[in-house]
Amino acid sequence: MTVTEEKTSKTSAFDVYALRKEFPILSETVYGKPLVYLDNAATTQKPQAVIDTLVRYYTTINANIHRGVHRLSVLATREHENARKTVQKFINAKGSEEIVFVRGCTEAINLVADSWGRQNIHAGDEILITHMEHHSNIVPWQLLCERTGASIKVVPVSDSGELIFEEYEKLLSPKTKIVGITHLSSALGTINPIEKYIKLAHDAGAKVLIDGAQSVPHIKVDVQALDCDFFAFSGHKVYGPTGIGVLYGKREILEAMPPYQGGGDMISSVTFEKTLYNALPYKFEAGTPHIEGAIGLGSAIDWLESVGIDAVAAHEHDLLEYATSKLLEIDGLKIYGEAKEKGAIISFTLEGIHPHDIGTILDQDGVAIRTGHHCVQPLMDRYCIPATARASLACYNTHEEIDALAKSILKVIEVFS
């Protein structure tokens, strides 16, 4: 057993201790112990800047958007549309009309499956997804298949947690109409080389949807360079509020798609005989949207960019390497997901101890992790495990918190010895 030298995050250039002060929740205690929040793949905590934005919205400019001539409505509309532009620049979309606000990544995928799928998927067609998809990138496609008679094909995953490209090549065919693939696996941490998957899909005539829920907080995304047709992510995993998410789609594809939901805001004129739909992106945004959510997301992106996503990624990578070597010192601990390119997610099991019991005991030490199947049951079945414990890191985590995690895992083993 090699012993990793204990490290503090002070050694890195990135000042994580100053950054932590921007997150009020990180000074909370749990059962009298400092909170060690390692469940960031589920949701991230929010910086004061985002919290202030939400408070400012409700205390100074709250009004419905796109319909009032009064001052507050104009201000609220402007901030809402500025947030859209912030998102556009963040992922480098060509135009802000390609940014559709939705409830989250899940709704974004459902929108594509429902609207694009209704028009483009027919009996006999194939939808290609991967074995490491979240349920949200499986079930909407299954519902579409049930409606249309299309079928789902699945790209397999290797033992180390990487997609098998050769198998992908074999599965792509003229029948493949769309490929749904995660950018960064929520359960394994694998970063998929999506560029080459997108290119090959296009060569085969298929569209590509990227599930970016886990990648956006950690990797600089450029949808034009990627050339993906759709890109989906959630606001709350990138330091923004819950209930807001983004669907990016190439303009010509979105324009050809039928509306997703009907209602106010998505129309340009309504008579009982015929309704004309509004322009992009409003065609897909029926009803009063999550106005403060969109504005809060814009503020979260501004905040993240002010810190610098490259600095965040470097810090997280440093933490991941430290955590991996520290945890592997523990007897009986096995890590699932050993891809060469990995985000800061560590899924693990302890021999003879169920992840739920690990989670409860860690919680008593104030260490918050996720336990269970992480909404990737097919992937758990692939590795013949019912569940894992998962520590997922964010920009504000420290080496000391990794030490706290390791120490608490040793306590789990002690309780069960």
Add this chain to the structure above:
Amino acid sequence: MSELRELYQEVILDHNKRPRNFKALASANHIADGHNPLCGDTIKVYVDVEEGIIKDISFQGSGCAISKASASLMTTVLKGKTLSEAEEAFNLFHELVTAPPDEELDAEHLGKLAVFSGVREFPARVKCASLAWHTVHAAINSKDAPVSTE
């Protein structure tokens, strides 16, 4: 460690490590599947009921220490009981794990089940402890659909 020891009592750890009646039961005339979709715990409960009495009972499945120990202890409690006594035990267990943490419990009345009194301090784990009981309840009442904690 004290709250943890309340939850992970020696008896529970022992039943987790060496679950009793952990097997399929060929003579079973009542079988039900239980599933906790939140954590992926699954259980199959086999019951051999003859003339209103639980002659034999067993279980199989995978789950955390709390759910496994609960299933194991349940089989030892229910073996030999009448169906109405089993129903009574089911209700008693339900009350035990959902009672407010400060409520005094009648340890004598609870018997072996008293070791699960710590579970009520951990609301996230109540479903783990109850899964086996809900499943046996369904088996005895012969509900066909698998039981879910949701």
